[in-house]
Amino acid sequence: MRHKDEYKSEAIFEATIQLLNEIGFSDISMSKIAKRAKVSSATIYVYFENKEDMLGKLYVNVKEKLSRQMIQELDPAMPTQMVCERFMRNSMQFILENKDYFMFLEQFTTSPLMDKLCLEDTSSMFTSLYDFIEQGKRAGDLKRLETTFLLTYLYSPVAQLAKAHFKGQFEANEANMQQIIQMSWDAIRA
Incomplete structure (x- = not known):
């Protein structure tokens, strides 16, 4: 062997x-x-074992890298708004520094192959992130909505700005980043 x-x-x-x-x-x-x-x-x-095994393991590998970056420098003692902003900035940093990984995740998660493969559950990689959002809800800082919805309002604008940046439609600069951070915060705060 x-x-x-x-x-x-x-x-x-x-x-x-x-x-x-x-x-x-x-x-x-x-x-x-x-x-x-x-x-x-x-x-x-x-x-x-085969191509499907490789693609599934690749997906889990990239998700793990993304999750580590997303929670970098997050601290339970931080105010909820700061946690949300840090999460968004971390996500953008990962995407801009790892365009190929981001494009792979975007393509893979919308592929019929995603449903076909019996993939390892990756939700545990994001447990601490969910905990931060739950803490913000308990503190009365965030709307009492499903945590996944709140995280979607934080991540999706980042992903959309990154896609527009890669297409040359918008620049992922500080001014645009600050605008989407503020709009996301306005959408999810209590």
């Missing part, structure tokens, strides 16, 4: 993300991934 090399695994993930963003799910193959990652096709099967 061949031993696994973490660098090869990461090279396979990176090659897969690049190809998915270039050619999409329907045209991707293990041989194309292997060629891009500069490994043999057989090497991929040391790490993954």
Whole structure:
């Protein structure tokens, strides 16, 4: 049995993300991934059972990276408004610094493949984020709505601004960021 090399695994993930963003799910193959990652096709099967296994693990890997960035520097002692702003800024920073990951997540989460795969539940990666929002609701700072709805009002504007930025329609500058932070806060505060 061949031993696994973490660098090869990461090279396979990176090659897969690049190809998915270039050619999409329907045209991707293990041989194309292997060629891009500069490994043999057989090497991929040391790490993954099949293409679906690889895509599922890649999705979980990217979600974990995103979740770590989203909660960076969040502290339960912070005022709720500051927690919301920090979450939005962290999300934007991740997206701008990891465009390929963001584009992969956007494409993957809207793909029929998402429903087909039996993916690992990633909600535990966001537990502390949910806890911050619940704390804000208990303190009376946030509307008493479903936590997922509140987080959607914080994340979706960031994602939309990032998409517009990547298309050259808007700049993801401080002024635009401040506007969406204020609009989101106005929408969710109690």
